[in-house]
Structure formats: C-alpha cells, structure tokens
Amino acid sequence: MPFIALLLAAAEVAVDQILKLLVVRNLMPVGTVTLIPHFLSLQYLENRGAAFGILQNRQWAIALITGIICVFIVVAMFRYQERTKLFMTVCTLILGGGVGNILDRLLRGYVVDYIHFHFFPFIFNFADICVVVGVALLIISLFLPSHEPKTEENHA
Template sequence: MYIILSIVILAADMVTKYFVQRKMEPYDSIPVIKNIFHITYVQNTGAAFSILKGKIFFFAAVSVIITLIIIFIMIKYPIKEKILGIAMAMVLGGAVGNLIDRLRYGYVVDFLDFRIWPVFNIADCAIVVGTLILAYLITFRAEPGSLQSKNRR
C-alpha cells in the first residue's frame, strides 16, 4: 500500500519537472503571485539550499543508500503504524525523484520559489515532511520498538 504513495509522489515530481524543463529555460521565472510565489527553473547540483554544489556522486550514493534502507525496512518489518508507513513512503518517493534527476542530468530540477526560501521541488517537500513525521515519531514514541504516543496506552 505504501509503495503506491511513493509512486504517486515520484510521478507528481517527475511530471512537474518535465513540464518545467519543457516550457522554461534555466533561471526563467514565472510569477504566480508576484513577489510571493514564482515558478523558477533552477538546476541544483547541490543539496538543500544548494550546499555542497557539484557533489553529484556523493548525493547519488546517499540517495541510493537511503532508498535501499527504506525498501529493506518496508519489506523486512511489516509497518503496523499507518503514519510511519506514510512518512517512509514520502521519503522514499522524494529520494527516488531527486536521485533520478542526479543520474539523468547531473543536477536536480527545482522550481517552487517562494522568494524568501531557496527554490525546491515536490520531491524535496515529500522528503522534508516525511522526515519531520519520522522525527516526531522517534522523539515521542512510548518505548523502544513502539510507535505509540506516550499518552496512548
């Protein structure tokens, strides 16, 4: 079931990137809400906030490792908590989306531009939200091996 969410995230990411690349040149920007939200085509050779620019092999390797770990966990350990499965599926779909870009182009296609934040994409959103959910679950679970809230018994 969770793999379907990963595929949906991956498909949304790839389709939006395809249209941005097809209709725009790098650094073109289309205001959706002027000075607030633009579609801006950026070719990011780094990670979040363009850190470590040009380290394509490093980021591709990290993405492959994360992808393999998540797939292993999802196969080896049946996920009982729905929110955990959703979070892992989000990270998986996003990691694969950006990995495909790195392997195909040597950069990640970013285009969501809120002007006060670095430009990002749907895969980035899925990775960040999924990671935040995982961090919450790890921080507030009742006991090791359990993903139940401290307030639930």
C-alpha cells in the same frame, strides 16, 4: 501494507518527474513566472548540489548516499514489525522524494528545482517537499507517546 507504500512512492516519483518535465519544457525558456507578487514564483534552477546547495557538483556521491538511504527504507518497510500508518507514511514520502531526485541526478546531472517562496532563500521541488514533510513527520513521531504496553522489562 509495504506494497501499497511502494506504489504510492512510485506515484510520487511519477508526479515529480511529470512536474519537472513540464518545468523544463515551459519554464526553462522563460526563467521565472510570478504567481503571487512578492510571495511565490516558479523559477527554473539546475541544482548541482544537495539540499540548500551544499556539496556542489558531487552528483554521484549524493545519488549514492540517497540510494543507500532508499534501500534502507525499503528494507525497513518490509522487516520492521511495528508498521504503523505514520511509519509507512514517513517511509513513502522520503522514498518517493529521494528516488525522484536521484532520477534527476542520474539522467540530467542535476536536480530541477522550481518552487520559490520569496521569504525563503532557496528554490526547491515537489520531491524536496515530500522528503521534508516525511522527515518532519519522523521527528514529530519521536515525540508522540508510544502505544507499546508497559511491562516489567520496559522499566528495567
């Protein structure tokens, strides 16, 4: 199962990088394209920070932290014995999104963002969506009942 998850994460990275390439080639020259007035637009942005614009111009630090998290995820995917589909989905989403944005930081010096919902003040990209959905699923999974059988050791 970990190898399939790694292939899916690589596919995420490929989709992310293709979308960003299309954005750089087609959206950068025009800046903004409105898709749904007063709701959704594509807007070219070079994000030199982390989520929500924090840690501006600290690309190497952000890339290093993200890289460490990605290595931790890959190790967990192979070593953790209780690999559920939800666990592997969380790992795949966070890993693919993290690597997609690391590539931008290392190759461009910034992350290409382009999705702007007008009711939300920030502009983001496909990789960001993958990470946010992965983290949301992780948080939700913490509240799901465990399928682990209860034993005397669990009650101690």
